[in-house]
Amino acid sequence: MRKTFLFLAGSTLSVAVFAVSSTVASQTAAPAGDAAKGKASYERTGCWQCHGGQGQGGREGPRIASPVPMAWPALSRFVRTTKGDMPPYTEKVLSNQELADVYAYLRSIPPAPDFRTLPLLNGMMTPAAQR
Amino acid sequence: MTRKNARTEVSRRKFLAGVAMTGAATAVSVSGEVQAAAVKAGRPATTRPSTAAAQAELATRSVQAAPGTLPGRPGSDFMVDVLKSLELDFVFSNPASSCRGIHESIVTYGGNKRPEFITCLHEESAVAMTHGYYKVAGKPAAALCHGTVGLQHAAMAVYNAWCDRAASIVMVGNRMDAATRQPGVPTIHAVQDPGSLIRDFTKWDDNPQSLQHFAESMVRAYKITMTPPLEPVLMVLEEKLQEDAIDSGGRPLVIPKLSRVAPPAGDPNAVREAARLLATADNPVIVVDRVGRTPAGVKHLVELAEALNAPVVDQLGRMNMPNDHYLYQLGGGRVIEQADVILGLELTDFWGTVNNSDDSVEMTQVYRPKAGARLISIGMGDLYIRANYQDFERYQPVDIAIGADAETTLPVLTEYIKQAIPADRRAKIAERGDKARKGQVQARQSMLTQAAANAWDASPISAARLSAEIWQQIKHENWALVSRDSSLSNWPHRLWTFNQHHQFIGGPGGAGIGYGLPAAVGAAFAHREADRRLCVNLQNDGDSMYAPGALWTAAHHKVPMLTVMWNNRAYHQEIMHLQRMANWRQRGIENPHIGTTIWDPYINYAKLAEALGHVGIGPITDPKDLAVAIKRGVDAVKMGEPVLIDVVTQPR
Numbered sequence: 001m002r003k004t005f006l007f008l009a010g011s012t013l014s015v016a017v018f019a020v021s022s023t024v025a026s027q028t029a030a031p032a033g034d035a036a037k038g039k040a041s042y043e044r045t046g047c048w049q050c051h052g053g054q055g056q057g058g059r060e061g062p063r064i065a066s067p068v069p070m071a072w073p074a075l076s077r078f079v080r081t082t083k084g085d086m087p088p089y090t091e092k093v094l095s096n097q098e099l100a101d102v103y104a105y106l107r108s109i110p111p112a113p114d115f116r117t118l119p120l121l122n123g124m125m126t127p128a129a130q131r
Numbered sequence: 132m133t134r135k136n137a138r139t140e141v142s143r144r145k146f147l148a149g150v151a152m153t154g155a156a157t158a159v160s161v162s163g164e165v166q167a168a169a170v171k172a173g174r175p176a177t178t179r180p181s182t183a184a185a186q187a188e189l190a191t192r193s194v195q196a197a198p199g200t201l202p203g204r205p206g207s208d209f210m211v212d213v214l215k216s217l218e219l220d221f222v223f224s225n226p227a228s229s230c231r232g233i234h235e236s237i238v239t240y241g242g243n244k245r246p247e248f249i250t251c252l253h254e255e256s257a258v259a260m261t262h263g264y265y266k267v268a269g270k271p272a273a274a275l276c277h278g279t280v281g282l283q284h285a286a287m288a289v290y291n292a293w294c295d296r297a298a299s300i301v302m303v304g305n306r307m308d309a310a311t312r313q314p315g316v317p318t319i320h321a322v323q324d325p326g327s328l329i330r331d332f333t334k335w336d337d338n339p340q341s342l343q344h345f346a347e348s349m350v351r352a353y354k355i356t357m358t359p360p361l362e363p364v365l366m367v368l369e370e371k372l373q374e375d376a377i378d379s380g381g382r383p384l385v386i387p388k389l390s391r392v393a394p395p396a397g398d399p400n401a402v403r404e405a406a407r408l409l410a411t412a413d414n415p416v417i418v419v420d421r422v423g424r425t426p427a428g429v430k431h432l433v434e435l436a437e438a439l440n441a442p443v444v445d446q447l448g449r450m451n452m453p454n455d456h457y458l459y460q461l462g463g464g465r466v467i468e469q470a471d472v473i474l475g476l477e478l479t480d481f482w483g484t485v486n487n488s489d490d491s492v493e494m495t496q497v498y499r500p501k502a503g504a505r506l507i508s509i510g511m512g513d514l515y516i517r518a519n520y521q522d523f524e525r526y527q528p529v530d531i532a533i534g535a536d537a538e539t540t541l542p543v544l545t546e547y548i549k550q551a552i553p554a555d556r557r558a559k560i561a562e563r564g565d566k567a568r569k570g571q572v573q574a575r576q577s578m579l580t581q582a583a584a585n586a587w588d589a590s591p592i593s594a595a596r597l598s599a600e601i602w603q604q605i606k607h608e609n610w611a612l613v614s615r616d617s618s619l620s621n622w623p624h625r626l627w628t629f630n631q632h633h634q635f636i637g638g639p640g641g642a643g644i645g646y647g648l649p650a651a652v653g654a655a656f657a658h659r660e661a662d663r664r665l666c667v668n669l670q671n672d673g674d675s676m677y678a679p680g681a682l683w684t685a686a687h688h689k690v691p692m693l694t695v696m697w698n699n700r701a702y703h704q705e706i707m708h709l710q711r712m713a714n715w716r717q718r719g720i721e722n723p724h725i726g727t728t729i730w731d732p733y734i735n736y737a738k739l740a741e742a743l744g745h746v747g748i749g750p751i752t753d754p755k756d757l758a759v760a761i762k763r764g765v766d767a768v769k770m771g772e773p774v775l776i777d778v779v780t781q782p783r
Contacts, residue, residue, distance in 0.1 A: 044720070044721065045720045046706065046707075046710045046720060046723060048781075048782065049703065049706050049707055049710065049782045050707060050782070050783070052585075052586055052589075052593065052781050052782070052783070053586065053589055053591065053781055054585065054586040054589050054593075055585075056582070056585035056586035056589070056593060056595075056781075057582065057585070057620075058594065058620040058781070058782065058783030059617060059618075059620035059621065059783045060704075060707060060783060061783075063581065063582060063585060065585070066585050083489075083491050083492075083493055083495065084489045084491060084495070085489045085490050085491065087491070087710065087711045087714030087715055088714060089714060089720075090714075090717060092717050093713075093714060093717065093719065093720045094720075112581075112584035112585040112586075112587065113584050113587060114580075114584070115579040115580060115583055115584045118584060118587065120599040120600065120602075120603050121579055121583055121584060121599060124575070124579060124626060125572075125575060125576060125579065126572065126575075127455040127457070127571055127572070127575060127628075128455040128628040128630070129453065129455035129456055129457065129630075
């Protein structure tokens, strides 16, 4: 059984790619999308396997929601043409409308709560060695 | 037959066959009956056993001609004396007829103490337990198994230990003498050269032909497995030596003194040149994988890093450096690209450290360091290498390659660095430290703000939420993580404070699935002996099903441990591989779940654990239920119970 280990550095690079892509993207508005249908497509096409059920990101895929880190043109171009660890999703696999729906779903995910309002995370701000 | 007439004859399966079978066999003469039966059946000794032969193998065909008349102690008693001299605490074993002699000696002659016979339900688990045990105890345990089928079961675990530089003494039983070997299964289970099966990934093996030979080789085996690079070793225990009476030809048997080998430090000239490069670098970076061979390694690494105020990128092969230290880096970010000198310490994969290679059709490869960056390696990898298995990874040219034990070399390197730092560099190095402290706080805030709280209330449960909930319950305990945390996207390493060497043991090394659960149990044995630490095992669901019997071993031997099942109901990494294939081939994305998911039915791990003697909790699907479940689990573990909490989770 083949086991590949993709280090966090890979995720970090992907984030960087997202960031670079977003800086060159135009601000063209996304086509209308249906968030509910987008959630179904997000799960059907396996986006959640790397990016998490709510786009929170993980070891193999960066955070892509709360907020969505790139505008529509950059995201749609990235999804269609990426050559990195994430394979490209062509229209054959994910139609333009389905991709717009996915984008709508990601944008519909509410922002994460302020960590300072969460008792388990509040207080973790300062590393133990510096407390 | 050349056996002495007075030799104790016991069927290989006597203990399994039971009293009724023994009663039916008591009238059978000793070995002559077996021989005659074989001749009458016209069965060559080398054929596979017929049903009748297999049935006979399970019965008691030969009995003690005169019980208790072995002329002296059995050889396996002396073998136990040798094991005791080495202060081996445990022999992890799945019982086997070829080991019956030493098995009986351990549990009876040796009093089943130091070593204690630990009942394992699979040989791979037995070796994996020695693997986990070593990484906490800092000394080897032994695994004992059948010389053929048992060792074949164990092979994957041996390979993991090999790749992970872990000490382990694997012992196998074998009877080489065909003339004194029973036909049928015992002969099928005999082998000319047991070591050949795993010689590609063991450091040494031997097949002693006398008890004195055994004593010398076992002490040598201990010495070799504990000499960096630490690797597993194999000892063959010849059945005749185990079972026959001690006969040393009139010469006294001697157990040699164990001579421990001082690990090699780096060549002084090479270390001094490395120090010069590091001391005068603008952005030195240290990358570590298995520097923390002992607690001293952690101390020496901190001293080195602080002398340079250089970031330390931890690849998590061991507990290398406190993760709350201001120079600690998990994953490394962009420091590799910014570095002008990169020091790699005991790296498994230097090439993979300084190259990005994506898993795409094009397989794009990018050399990460900037032009002119100098690379230095210190480690044992160059001093001990085999050809067949490719665990040595791709060849990475470096500017200074120091073949030495890094932990041993670091104090000298640090001292040389202190001597080599120019006076006008000291302020700049201090500035690097200030910058690192501020960067640590900023990175932590970014992590908490942008990542930790995301999907906080999601179901399936997120890795960050689960990690935070566990930490809340253990942070004031004397705790230790006995698993890796990569499946949780390393959230424990981002949220918990690891500042003791025993709190983390790295991963399997060879990435062979089935390591996690038994290695955790082995580690928990060591923690129980050391200080009754609260052991937490973050257990992958797929891995657990390779050898769930390890749970029974923990329960049977009263080893408390909190296992939290990371139940994403899949071999998740394989799902991603299938998704890549599907996308490359553009034939639809609907099928990657086939063969990769563990659905229909879902496995109820809590019930499974209960059946294996654990307190089973769950499945937990709502994150709001985690706190109560984990507290209940921790309380039970503190009362000495093994506990499993089944948590249904996000993929990563």
